[in-house]
Amino acid sequence: MTGPLLEVIALDVRDAVAAEEGGADRLEVVADMSAGGLTPPAETVAAIAEKCTLPQMVMVRLDAGFTAGDEELARLRTQVREMAEAGAAGFVFGFLTAEGAVDLAATEALIHAAAPLPWTFHRAVDHAADVQASWRAVRLLPNLATILTSGSPRGVGEGLPVLRTRAEAGDAALIMAGGGLSFDHVPVLLDYGIKAFHIGSAARESWLSSVDPRRVARWRALLDA
DSSP states (O other): OOSOEEEEEESSHHHHHHHHHHTOSEEEEOBOGGGTOBOOOHHHHHHHHHHOOSOEEEEOOSSSSSOOOHHHHHHHHHHHHHHHHHTOSEEEEOOBOTTSSBOHHHHHHHHHHHTTSOEEEOGGGGGOSSHHHHHHHHTTSTTEEEEEEOSSTTOHHHHHHHHHHHIIIIITTTEEEESSOOTTHHHHHHHHTOOEEEESGGGSSSTTSOOOHHHHHHHHHHHHO
16 A cells, blocks of 8 residues: 555444445454443454455453553453454554553563564553653564554644654654544644554544444545545
8 A cells, every 4th residue: 555544443344334435444443432442342353354355453452441460461362363263454452561661571462462463552652651762662563563643642633743753753654643633633644754544533423323434535535635
């Protein structure tokens, strides 16, 4: 793919089909957006794979936090295997320690479970105690496809300076901008050299509604303009 990448959150088959119809390139498949996105049922991944050709990046996360102990990691490794068998093209995960540093042991445990499939480090990076140190830790990990980030826990609007700094540091190819993303942000981010974009609520009227292919199509047109 040479143009910008558009990833859309899908909660079910209907969302996935609508995202594909609207021109999305990739799905992030999740459950329970009230908790920021958790692991979906393997049955959902399998059902999407039957009806939709888009690659599925599947969230692997048990709760709304960013930490994971040994028991949680054992469950997550099992989920990774189940999702891979169901049709996942890759995964979305990432962990912080209680002190707010990247939990390399936990993250690497899932990288090994997921291998050779690619993965995205999710917005945990925006919540790190030392954002620059967290980026240095994550960017060198194997099979990393993208880092989903808004540059700030408060969204892309607040995080633009951080995204610009990371792009200027050579990380533009890793950045997938998402979290409060609006149309106005896109030209700025493209100017930074960022070419991957992630939308969730912007693709639908509300989280109680399905993805609207017309909304996705507007984002596709903006990115391709």
